[in-house]
Amino acid sequence: MATLVNDSILKNDADGPIPVTGGLGTDSYFNHSFFQKIAANVAKDMIEEAITKKLDVKFLLSSSNTIRIADLGCAVGPNTFDAMQSIIDLMISTPSSNLCRPNENTSQLPCRVLFTGDYFPDSSLHVVYSSYALHWLSKVPEDLEDKNSPAWNRGKIHHASAGEEVLRAYAAQWADDLSSFLNARAREIVPGGIVVIVTHSIPDGMEYSELANGMMYNCMASILLDIAKRGLITEEQVDAFNLPTYAASPGEFVSVVENNEYFNIVTMGESNPSPWLTDDVHVDMNEFVSHIRAAMEGMFSKHFSREIVNEMFEQLEARLSEISVEMESAYKDKIQAFYVLQRNDSG
Secondary structure (H helix, E strand, C coil): CEEEEEECCCEECCCEECCCCCCCCCCCCCCCCHHHHHHHHHCHHHHHHHHHHHCCHHHHHCCCCCEEEEECCCCCCCHHHHHHHHHHHHHHCCCCCCCCCCCHHHHCEEECCCCCCCCCCCCCEEEEEEECCCCECCCCCHHHHCCCCCCCCCCCCCCCCCCHHHHHHHHHHHHHHHHHHHHHHHHHEEEEEEEEEEEECCCCCCCHHHCHHHHHHHHHHHHHHHHHHCCCCCHHHHHCCCCCECCCCHHHHHHHHHHHCCEEEEEEEEECCCCCCCCCCCCCHHHHHHHHHHHHHHHHHCCCCHHHHHHHHHHHHHHHHHCHHHHHHCCCCCCEEEEEEEECCCC
């Protein structure tokens, strides 16, 4: 039997859940997450090839009659079921696997997972899948919350276009989080089991401000500073707010995995998460902002009033429309990465 365990929400160890907009309403993440689905599907064939070549289903079944699969980081919505169904179908189709399909009760078992901490029993998992989750930090880097620190991020809400101290603080927090994630998975995954990761990325040496998200975060900061000039919030409130997200380069990712020693990278690659963008097909900024709002509004709402958050997102569509050409050209190859890691026999 193949058993599916589904993570219903990302969890931030310090501040509680990363709050996407829940429910089934018109503004919900459930109804505004197909961009994420398209991006994840870009790497689907390469991931399936790696699983077919590296996951020895027959060997794993020699010590257990159940293959356990966990989705760590699917937030809420339908995307997880597509990804999990593909993996289940792939393993069932493996010659001599003798796997049967999970029944209705086991195929939709919801749970909450601390994605950088322990959750499952030791040596209980065979496949872990994580899509667009590991770019979220477990917390805002501490140096960014100290007004006397060189990393106090004045006038910014992210490391895009910020100083080197800010960038280093983000990078260090991300590396610590990935290391914690790998240590936890090393205890939970059987030798020979695999971890599949699809995540935001950035080519080695590229500035984040050159990417579309970096441009967007700078627009958000500019809008908030304009609101501060009208006296509705303070500039210090803007300085104190930082989005806990970091897109690591492949070099950074490989370095953390190699230092961890529990996993080997069996395949990796980079891709363009938006191949549908062409000279004739463009971003609908209204729909794009709806997706961003569904995913990120909760973080802003923890720091600013509902009125301020509403105004920020209302202005964002107009601001991004002004730089739409630059935004679309920034959706480049190599800004999405996928990694397939295999648990080795050590430890």
